[in-house]
Amino acid sequence: MAGSRFPLWLGVSQPRVEDDRLLRGAAKFLDDIRVDRALEAAFVRSSVGHARLLKVHAAAARAVPGVAAVFTHEDLRPVLTYDRIPLALPSNAIHFDVDPPPLAYDEVCYVGEPIAVVIADSRAIAEDAAALVEIEYDPLPVVLDPRDGIGRDASKARLDCPNNLVARHVIKYGDGPTAFNAAVHRVKDCFRLNKGGGHSIETRGVLARVDGEGRMTVWDSTQMPHRAKAVLVDVLGLSEERIRVVAPDVGGGFGPKAVFHPEELVIPAAALKLGQPVKWIEDRFESFTATAQERLQIWDMEAAFSAEGKLLAVKGQLFHDHGAATPYGVALPYNAATNFIGPYVLPAYEIEILMCLTNMVPAAPTRGAGRPQGTYVMERLLDRAAEELALTRDEIRRRNLIQPQQMPYSVPVVMRDGTPMTYDSGDYPEAQRRVLAATDWQSFPERRKAVRREGRYIGIGLSNYVEGTGRGPFESAAIRIGPSGKIMVSSGATAQGQGVKTMLAQIAAGVLGVKPENIHVVDGDTDATTLGLGAFASRQAVTAGNAIFLAATRVADKARKMAAHIIEASADDLEFSGGRIVVKGAPDLGIGLGEVAKALSGMPGYSIPGGLEPGLEATVDFQPGTLTYTNGAHVAEVEVDPDTGKTTIARYVVLHDCGTMINPMMVEGQVLGGIVHGIGATLLEWMRYDEQGQPATVTYADYLLPTSDVIPRIEIYHMESPTPLNPLGVKGAAESGTIGAPAAIVSAIEDALRPLKVRIRDLPLTPAKLRTLIAKARETELRQ
Amino acid sequence: MKPAPFEYHLPSSLGDAVKLLDTLDDARILAGGQSLIPMMNLRVVTPSHLVDLGQLSELCGINETASSLRIGAMTTQRQLERSELVRTCCPLLAAAVEHVGHQQTRNRGTIGGSLCHLDPGAELPVAAAALDAKLKVVGINGPRALRFEEFPDGYLTTSLDPGEILTEIEVRKAFPHEGHAFIEFNQRNADFAVVSVAILVTVVDERIGQIRIAVGGVSYAPIRLIEAEAALAGNSADDQTVDTAEEIASAVPCQGDEVSPAEFRQHLCGVLVRRALKQAIERAKAA
Helix, strand or coil, X not given: CCCCCCCCCCCCCCCCCCHHHHHCCCCCEHHHCCCCCCEEEEEEECCCCCEEEEEEECHHHHCCCCEEEEECXXXXXXXXXXXXXXXXXXXXXXXXXXXXXXXXXXXXXXXXXXXXXXXXXXXXXXXXXXXXXXXXXXXXXCCCCCCHHHCCCCCXXXXXXXXXXXXXXXXXXXXXXXXXXXXXXXXXXXXXXXXXXXXXXXXXXXXXXXXXXXXXXXXXXXXXXXXXXXXXXXXXXXXXXXXXXXXXXXXXXXXXXXXXXXXXXXXXXXXHHHCCCEEEECCHXXXXXXXXXXXXXXXXXXXXXXXXXXXXXXXXXXXXXXXXXXXXXXXXXXXXXXXXXXXXXXXXXXXXXXXXXXXXXXXXXXXXXXXXXXXXXHHHHHHXXXXXXXXXXXXXXXXXXXXXXXXXXXXXXXXXXXXXXXXCCCCHHHHHHHHHHXXXXXXXXXXXXXXXXXXXXXXXXXXXXEEEECCCCCEEEEEEECCCCCEEXXXXXXXXXXXXXXXXXXXXXXXXXXXHHHEEEEECECCCCCCCCCCCCCCHHHHHHHHHHHHHHHHHXXXXXXXXXXXXCCHHHXXXXXXXXXXXXXXXXXXXXXXXXXXXXXXXXXXXHHHCCCXXXXXXXXXXXXXXXXXXXXXXXXXXXXXXXXXXXXXXXXXXXXXXXXXXXXXXXXXXXXXXXXXXXXXXXXXXXXXXXXXXCCCCCCCCCCCHHHCCCEXXXXXXXXXXXXXXXXXXXXXXXXXXXXXXHHHHHHHHCHHHCCCCCCECCCHHHHXXXXXXXXXXXXXX | CCCCCCEEECCCCHHHHHHHHHHCCCXXXXXXXXXXXXXXXXXXXXXXXXXXXXXXXXXXXXXXXXXXXXXXXXCEHHHHHHCHHHHHHCHHHHHHXXXXXXXXXXXXXXXXXXXXXXXXXXXXXXXXXXXXXEEEEEEXXXXXXXXXXXXXXXXXXXXXXXXXXXXXXXXXXXXXCEEEEEEEECCCCCCCCCEEEEEEEEEECXXXXXXXXXXXXXXXXXXXXXXXXXXXXXXXXXXXXXXXXXXXXXXXXXXXXXXXXXXXXXXXXHHHHHHHHHHHXXXXXXX
């Protein structure tokens, strides 16, 4: 992109326009919003993993002073159009939809499932009353493992479903059998990958109010207010103009807040029934069992290699734990299975994806949406093959990486949107080369040997990854300039801390020659934008960013034409500067944007000059053709204490390519945050359940999030391979940190313990688990 | 979560506090609140009454005697951490308190509170066990004293009678030629210890004189490795002795959980005793 259209502010680490307000404590997160007469809600949740729900005794709770109501499914059903929340995403792979109920009836399917809601003057009173609600359960067996769960003798996770295999999908291309026959080396392994929750700093929450004219406003700590509105319109039977959903300041999301949860319907329904505003703030304890998370995937894989270490084929099965309902369809395991391929040439692939219903909270995208798992498994298989073929880990990757001249590279897999999976741009070998050059990769073996003489174990690991970003079908952005000269931007995009306002303002400001902080941005409000999707799948810079770029360009073109007419100059001689349109080389000759807007807003009786249409505004719904692929490479250096099993990450280096960077500082923030989450998922975070489906980790004393003492200095190097798929050349950056981390860290740990021949498969790798692997390896060695 | 309803009391003297606790039914003592308040917020405990000892200045402070330090139960962990007296006279306690929670929580957490809560992962009880601390307690029937050994009674349970208040912890000063060590294992710096070890050892003429080894995280309360102490006393302060200590420590019966199973803790016990003993011996030799 060249010429005066190209945003001036692109590539500038502009301080964020959000921050001043946030740092002054002037933010309005959900709990900051004060609404007159608002009652507070507390949910009564299932305390068993699976049971017939026989009876809910709420009389004692209803009698508590200060309690306005206790609602069960039966109580709310009159204001709902269905029994279940219609969230199913279409897919041929799905055998039967499992939409969640807003409040459970007949059957409860996970600990934490909401059964009743208590509405009272305060949360404390609501909790007192909730403790008095008695539930009669008839316990049923629980399903907790996605592999056992689809076995022949498995009990049902849900009585209302034919079995636990909610979806089966096969991705297949190439001639696997021939490849396996020709293979000189085969690597076979099984990986159990636990994940956990997103654990945003702010938990979820909903505040619903119906005004005097019957119009409902719902403040919702969500990533997708338009989708939430669509669901409410459908299930509450209210027409569009009667509902507004607003995402206020949101303190983090990273996936779980993109999914529509039952409380987002129950609270508005309760407000409707009571004729009074109702507020619910999820507390942290609740969030462990009430908020979607990703969980167990079991990968049983086999890879075939040639004598030179080239991948010939991979086959296997992916058993995916989808929890007790399927609000997100096949997206998660599909992402995992496709991201598995990574930046490598894989001539033949066959993977059977089996999605199992289990008695745990529904699984939904959480920090990487399945992609980290796929990358982890491929990288482990490559490490294994490298070992067997006596190749270095970087060399085996070099031999398999897609070469830049092969771009755009088509993988014979069809995406959810019907388009073939195509890597559009990127130089994967160069990315690996650069990250290794930034580290001690070449000289590390010497250092490792020297340190081992001191009795210490250090290791270095590498991983490569890709990430499909910018998922469609579209995102909307609108720009309007008023007679005051103020520029207003609105978008269906939503912010959870990643700097969406800055991103949009920076692009628009660049086109219009103003400062980003002078642009007023409204996001996440269904009143401000009719259509929108929101934040998920690392998409907003691609979709909303390009939408605002195109909208701003349109407005700029029109403003230039109008200005040319008014000041009687040629449009080509004009440029944007400081909120004005001026003649190039003669900045005194010009007109303010506001004046242009005023001229275009018309005066009664006078026609708009220049034959232009009225108004200085534009709305664009940018529809990306297909995904655009970000890529990168991670290198981790670790020290392992083999006596305690503790791993310390000494150094972390990442090479990151997300195409054109709008704001490099913000990109770095996203990459850093993602890596921190990746470290957590690899070494610390483990959402555990016992054999009855009772969660064992329900506070941060048990569920360990990474703290500053476990995070090393992270060094980020950038590469920019702009995508040809959108005008700005941008790709998504949000999740890539999480995708590469587990593989790099585990590779480093195996490297550190190479003399002990420790094989790492499962995640998370806690000290106790690593100690067990070390002890087993030593045992094996002693016996030999 | 919100705590269940309770009544709050703020006595202005120890005598008032004792009387209150004698008359109130279902009351709990509030010290620093760093353990109790989260438990109340989670409704794990739901006392009807909270008796806050925060006004009782007579329970704060560190006083020195010829052979010991007498520490008020309401002395904060931060005060211990910053005390020159504790650092010079009782370095084991100074070492242990650095591991307690976060710097921020140490501003409110108290030594008395930590001992009475008796979390298996807590560090101060382990140090108290190694130091053979003497506890002073006051109830409606007057004051009494007990040794730390007699204090734990079960998981999160002490042998105090309901209504009794821990007022003072007395710890001996370091012996001549004594070295100390406090080592713990956790995944993050501020976490409760999975296993922790406190060692005091005197070394004279290259031989071990007195030795005390206390281990936390393997049972509901800290244990003393009496067998190891007996086996090591009088031995040469050398590598072989350290090996012996590790061997005995690796065989200590342990309780565990899914994240850190018994076998893992047992192994850690051996590793940490080895490392702590080496460190303590080095310090003893330098003393």
